[in-house]
Amino acid sequence: MIIDRAEVIVTSPDRNFVTLKLTTDEGHTGLGDATLNGRELAVVAYLQDHVVPLLLGRDAHRVEDTWQFLYRSAYWRRGPVTMAAIAAVDTALWDIKGKAAGMPVYQLLGGACRSGLLAYGHASGKDNEELFDSIRSHQEQGYKAIRVQTGVPGLKSIYGIASNATYEAMEGVRYDHEPAQRGALPNEEDWDTRSYLRHVPTVFEAVRNEFGPELPLLHDAHHRLTPIQAAKLGKSLEPFDLFWLEDVSPAENQEALRLVRQHTTTPLAIGEIFNTVWDYQQIIREQLIDYVRSAVTHTGGISHLKKVLDYASQYQIKSGMHGPTDISPVGMAAAMHLGLSIHNFGIQEYMQHGAKTDQVFQQSFTWEGGYLHPGDRPGLGVELDTDEAGKYPYVQAYLPYNRLADGTVHDW
Ligand code: KDG
Numbered sequence: 169m170i171i172d173r174a175e176v177i178v179t180s181p182d183r184n185f186v187t188l189k190l191t192t193d194e195g196h197t198g199l200g201d202a203t204l205n206g207r208e209l210a211v212v213a214y215l216q217d218h219v220v221p222l223l224l225g226r227d228a229h230r231v232e233d234t235w236q237f238l239y240r241s242a243y244w245r246r247g248p249v250t251m252a253a254i255a256a257v258d259t260a261l262w263d264i265k266g267k268a269a270g271m272p273v274y275q276l277l278g279g280a281c282r283s284g285l286l287a288y289g290h291a292s293g294k295d296n297e298e299l300f301d302s303i304r305s306h307q308e309q310g311y312k313a314i315r316v317q318t319g320v321p322g323l324k325s326i327y328g329i330a331s332n333a334t335y336e337a338m339e340g341v342r343y344d345h346e347p348a349q350r351g352a353l354p355n356e357e358d359w360d361t362r363s364y365l366r367h368v369p370t371v372f373e374a375v376r377n378e379f380g381p382e383l384p385l386l387h388d389a390h391h392r393l394t395p396i397q398a399a400k401l402g403k404s405l406e407p408f409d410l411f412w413l414e415d416v417s418p419a420e421n422q423e424a425l426r427l428v429r430q431h432t433t434t435p436l437a438i439g440e441i442f443n444t445v446w447d448y449q450q451i452i453r454e455q456l457i458d459y460v461r462s463a464v465t466h467t468g469g470i471s472h473l474k475k476v477l478d479y480a481s482q483y484q485i486k487s488g489m490h491g492p493t494d495i496s497p498v499g500m501a502a503a504m505h506l507g508l509s510i511h512n513f514g515i516q517e518y519m520q521h522g523a524k525t526d527q528v529f530q531q532s533f534t535w536e537g538g539y540l541h542p543g544d545r546p547g548l549g550v551e552l553d554t555d556e557a558g559k560y561p562y563v564q565a566y567l568p569y570n571r572l573a574d575g576t577v578h579d580w
Pocket residue numbers: 205347388390440490491492494517567
């Protein structure tokens with residue numbers, strides 16, 4: 169079975185998505201997500217100019233060989249652009265293999281280890297009242313685990329608060345769960361670590377008082393703290409029994425987590441901006457984290473993320489795959505198939521896409537009682553409607569960035 173067509177499709181129904189579509193001489197098609205939020209066109213060029221010409225004529229069944237060929241023959245290894253491009257090829261080939269075999273991808277990965285995937289959603293509010301409403305509304309939608317983000321007194325806008333979003337979708341509709349802003353320049357947000365560290369424990373105390381001890385609660389510090397500040401936050405949140413504390417410090421400094429670990433038993437999740445097993449080598453081996461946050465989309469596809477998670481399983485570290493709106497329905501489906509088939513699944517992030525996105529990408533997954541399932545269609549279970557996709561051309565969009573009160577650029 170030979171790959172005889174490869175197309176890179178860019179569409180922006182509610183936000184930008186980059187999708188690779190491979191077609192074989194036997195008429196099977198496969199999709200792969202290559203969306204890199206705010207830097208989408210770099211992956212488009214990498215795929216179109218350097219990868220597509222290499223794929224035509226290759227045996228579509230040789231998933232691992234194609235991965236190794238693309239990774240090693242480039243000579244320049246790793247990095248988000250390269251690994252998102254390779255991920256898209258890998259995911260599309262798994263999709264094709266599933267369709268050729270007449271089986272959902274999770275069956276090819278070893279079959280289901282569970283009946284559904286526990287998922288968490290994003291509750292947020294600029295104050296506790298708005299946050300509590302958002303938690304209740306997530307519970308009504310079925311969520312059994314909830315990420316909690318709030319405003320901080322004195323800061324105008326801060327990551328993760330839906331009601332702060334100024335993002336305008338194509339027809340003037342605000343798209344709440346989306347930090348990327350359409351426009352020629354990134355938005356500037358403000359940040360103050362001391363206010364944040366003082367405020368966050370009071371919010372979790374209020375949430376526990378209101379919602380009780382059972383509800384699994386998560387929080388994302390989004391890379392903003394130094395190691396000792398991160399340790400302080402983990403310690404101050406211990407009484408509120410978090411499911412995890414995410415990205416407490418900038419992820420590229422793996423050794424920082426040693427210091428954090430020495431001070432707190434709050435479980436740690438990290439890795440949404442990692443792209444290979446080598447980014448995790450030290451923190452998995454030294455058991456410095458509890459959850460692997462990588463997405464299939466940004467970590468070399470199903471084949472490579474499975475290797476990361478198999479390695480993590482040796483240390484009782486579980487999956488917590490990234491699933492914000494910038495992971496396309498194809499990337500989400502890939503995560504669900506992988507999550508269903510591995511033993512060390514932990515939790516899946518699940519932010520719902522907008523209605524237009526769901527029209528462009530027809531999907532087979534189910535969401536019931538707080539659990540996701542990828543469905544049983546052969547392959548990934550996602551098809552892309554190219555006519556619908558064609559209605560929404562790419563729109564430039566950037567993630568925001570932070571400045572401190574004195575004007576210094578800070579991690580966002
Ligand atoms: O593109 C950036 C987003 O994916 C990221 O900010 C979302 O941190 C995030 C999360 O945990 O979902």
